[in-house]
Amino acid sequence: MIKMETPLGAVEISNDYFANLVGHAASECFGVAGMIESTASQGLRYILRKEDTQDKGVKVRYGANGLVIDLHIAVTYGVNISAIVKSIVNKVSYTVEEATGFEVAKVNVFVDDMKQ
DSSP states (O other): EEEEEEETTTEEEOHHHHHHHHHHHHHHHEEEEOEEEEEEHHHHHHHHOOOOOOTTTEEEEEEESSSEEEEEEEETSOOOOOHHHHHHHHHHHHHHHHHHHOEEEEEEEEEEEEEE
């Protein structure tokens, strides 16, 4: 759970919600061929369920200055990786801030694979 104190009270949002929100926003960006498992538990869950989940390849944690988001992606062969990463960072930051009100301090994008 990620918790934010406001003058009116506390707001708590689950990590699963953030992971699904971020995964959906990132996978909609041009050039993203898919998400890659970032932890062993995500890989095991994928093997057992045999289906893609939106939180695959996403890790969200709360740092001192706001949310820190790690994304592990596969890109389409032949596209500009720098442009894809900038697009993902902007879209994910905007989507999370608009949907939740939490400030995004950093978005780390790891390109782990290339697909055709």
